[in-house]
Amino acid sequence: MARQIYQAIVDGILVGGVYALMAVGLTLIFGVLDIINIAQGVLVILGAYLSYTLSVRIHLDLFLGLLITVPAMFVIGVVIQWAFIRRLRGRERTSMTLLVTYAVALIIEGILYEIYGPDPKQLNASYVQSSVHVFGFYLSYIYLYGFALALVLIAAIYALLYRTGFGRSVRATMQDHTAARLIGIDVNRVAALTFGVGVAVTAAGGMMFGATNAFNPNSGYDLISRLLAIIILGGLGSIGGALAASVFMLTLESLVTIWSPEWAIVVFYAALVVVLVIRPNGFFGRQPVRAQ
Amino acid sequence: MDTMSRQRAATGLALVALAVVAIVFPVVFSSPVVTNYAVYALIFIAVVTAWNMFSGFSGYISLGQAVFFGSGAYAVGIAAKAWHINGVGVFALLPLAAAVGAVIAVPFGLVALRVRRHTFIVVTIAVFFIFQLMAFNLNSFTGGTIGMSAPFLPWTPTAFNDRFYYITLACAVAAVVIAVLVRRSRFGLQLRAIKDDEDRARGLGVRAMRVKLAAFVLSATITGLVGGVWFLYLTQVLPQSGFDPLFDLSLVLMAFLGGLGTISGPIIGALLIEPGQLYLTIRYTNGYLSEILLGALFLLIVIFLPRGIVPTVGEWLRRLRTRGRPAVAPVQTSTRAETRA
Amino acid sequence: MTVLLRTDGVHKAYGGVHALDTCTVEVEEGSVAGLIGPNGSGKTTLFNVITGYAKADAGHVYLAGSNITNVSPDKVFALGIGRTFQLTRIFASLTVLENMLVASPNGRAAARRRAMDQLDFVGIAGHHAELAGTLSYGQRKLLELAYVLVADPAVILLDEPAGGVNLSLVNHIADRIRELNAAGKTFLIVEHNMEFVMGLCDRVTVLDSGTVVASGPPGIIRTDRRVLNAYLGEDLGPEQPAEDE
DSSP states (O other), X not given: OHHHHHHHHHHHHHHHHHHHHHHHHHHHHHHHHOOOOTTHHHHHHHHXXXXXXXXXXXXXXXXXXXXXXXXXXXXXXXXXXXXXXXXXXXXTHHHHHHHHHHHHHHXXXXXXXXXXXXXXXXXXXXXXXXXXXXXXXXXXXXXXXXXXXXXXXXXXXXXXXXXXXXXXXXXXXXXXXXXXXXXXXXXXXXXXXXXXXXXHHHHHHHHHHHHHSOBOTTHHHHHHXXXXXXXHHHOTTOHHHHHHHHHHHXXXXXXXXXXOTTTTTHHHHHHHHHHHHHOTTTTTOOXXXXXX | OHHHHXXXXXXXXHHHHHHHHHXXXXXXXXOHHHHHHHHHHHHHHHHHHHHIIIIIHHOOOOSOHHHHXXXXXXXXXXXXXXXXXXXXXXXXXXXXXXXHHHHHHHHHHHHHTTSOHHHHHHHHHHHHHHHHHHHHHOHHHHOGGGOEEOOOOOOOHHHHHHHHHHXXXXXXXXXXXXXXXXXXXXXXXXXXXXXXXXXXXXXXXOXXXXXXXXXXXXXXXXXXXXXXXHHHHHSEEOHHHHSOHHHHHHHHHHHHXXXXXXXXXXXXXXXXXXXXXXXHHHHOTTOOHHHHHHHHHHHHHHHHOTTOHHXXXXXXXXHHHTTTSOSSOOOOOOSSOOOOO | OOEEEEEEEEEEEETTEEEEEEEEXXXXXXXXXXXXXXXXXXXXXXXXXXXXXXXXXXXXXEETTEEOTTOOHHHHHHTTEEEOOSSOOOOTTSBHHHHHHHHSOSOHHHHHHHHHHHHHHHTOGGGTTSBGGGSOHHHHHHHHHHHHHHTOOSEEEEESTTTTOOHHHHHHHHHHHHHHHHTTOEEEEEOSOHHHHHHHOSEXXXXXXXXXXXXXXXXXXXXXXXHHHHHHOSOOSSOOOOSOO
């Protein structure tokens, strides 16, 4: 029994790393653009399908395929932001962007259904099935690689935000749009590029998700509800919070799965509700600086 | 004022004409296929109006209306099975559906309405998924993936549809009447003030939580009732049909298209979108075209008609009427110094 | 001369910034008190603390002797303190009259009449059916003033009532304040317009970096070295002996 629990914790942490990848993109988008990108779930699935096509058609290794899918998703993200989100202004902006991204998610989901059909797919590679036996625990290779990838990408995002001029612009825009504009930052460009980065990260998340789960276009809903719970728990806009919350929630779910697999996901929602009652800003959320 | 009474007379006349058309409709178009469309349109009119009553007025967009709709449906199904009710008696269960909606809305609202607007939307989504999951998992209670069936009603197809037409018509009319009453009341005023500036409203003595919760519960009650009616009409409910994310998005879309916060907006939105959507669902049962079109339509509306049809048309009419008038009204003399700021 | 509103040693910090530091201000019943100070001195923060929009880290707020520290805004309003905002906050999608009705207590016809009276008093009754969002800046300031009056508060806090409006309107506002004061209302006014403050207030308190630097009748304050230091940020020589505290 104890063995099961420890294994569940280990699994949870590793899977949490993968979810962190997807959640970080989402929370970054919120922090800079003040919008909740509901399409993130289906974009992850899109990333998975892209990896799938590359893997099946030209037999490209999954991780190598990222070199193509990540830039591709970046471009898709920039296009979405530029075409639909940029023009939303005014008081209703937050609600409107949420609905717009929901609409975009529907369109992408519909298109994926038309192209790939509803049958579940999964990404395959030699290392997907095998695992390494360490200290009596099974650590599957794919999760290890995925966790490592997550750390690398999150570190890269941190470096981007805190070590580059662009990152400085992003952080300034996060603080105050008007002030950022006043010191010459092109807020629109920052917004578009940040959205692109947030979506590009989903390419990696998608590949990982597709390698570890069977997926079809409908899988986006499940994902987005988890991701939303994660970023709210971690505090909207907090990257560290997203990482912490991902690991925490996935470990929790992993533990609950030992007793009841079907209800495990309720853990997410229940935790979300409980936290919101106690701390409406999540664990690491900033104080509400902006007015409603 | 002559224009006022003329306007009132015109509105009154329009309403009477509308009432006549509505009542006579199934007699003229007696084919069950046509009345089917009408029933669905009316169901949506009722639910969108109920949704708008809370979300449109207060600005708190809820993507969890299906929670009440599906719960109402399941409530009727479960009660009918548990209490062995058959035949026309099932209609007596409809108040139960409404009550279930209200009862769920209270704790739901107490938790969800404490947070800011964007978090609120997410919480409604989360609760929606919880309910869908419960419908799938609580097999013995909800029938799991098989769902629940409604008791058999010994009516002919035409009579069935006609009767449900009048029932849903009654629901829609009731919903609209309640919406009008709310909008005209002080309660409605406070809701709209909350939408504009909640903190300021609080600072002026408005009990924001109470007002929001009351509207939320009212909206849920109506929706639960209509959910029950829908279940009896369709004669079955499944977890994915009672708790359908597309349902939620459709009704938000209809409200947006018509105009958030207006009375006629939801009606126009529902009448414009629902028939088309139903047609696509019937015609292309295996395709996902309706999803793509729904999403695309929504994007188009957001870009070109962000405020919805009713306010935009109202704006045009106002511009037409006030063409040629000076921008600033001339100063009125009064006993106190009038401002000319 | 009883003190109606008093803050006692209020402390308020935002992160590392001390917005208010041992801030003690007294407002006598029936007076028109002014609160001045350079930008960032904490004037609006003090208003926020008094009216419950911000929590005091330390110190107390007293209304007629009873402790109202950290009471929520709607309760503060109910206790008889009204407040306007520096950047006007009105309900843009409601009509002017509807704006007034949001705050008024129940009783439909009576409430409407009262609201119209107050709109008339401030001078925008003619616009009662227009959407508040279409009002000009000056008219919004008047609407803000009208709201505040709806609940017939005993104490009225005005945050830059003369800010950004033309001269005739400034005089109009000053007259309205005098009328209300004559009817027994107490005022605490934050303003940068010195003419306005000096001409209207019985007593002026000066805030700098969150602390009270000087307090007294307008004529004295005008020439007080500490006040000039606060505004100009330089040391203008040895201080005058304290003439009022």
